[in-house]
Amino acid sequence: MSLIRAVQYEQLLNILRLQYPREKLNNQKSLMLVPILYPAPTV
Incomplete structure (x- = not known):
């Protein structure tokens, strides 16, 4: 069980x-925030 749900993580981002x-x-x-907030698009 995760501490936060994916929806909450997306809201935080x-x-x-x-x-x-x-x-x-x-x-x-x-x-160091750039890869977290603005990840490269996946192919």
């Missing part, structure tokens, strides 16, 4: 994406 748009993630401290 959506909130974080609003707070940290891709354009603002340009410093070293924020770069």
Whole structure:
């Protein structure tokens, strides 16, 4: 059993994406958020 459901995880990511748009993630401290918030599309 997971601590949070997939729906809750998606909601959290959506909130974080609003707070940290891709354009603002340009410093070293924020770069580790990029793969989490903006993953590469899967083929």
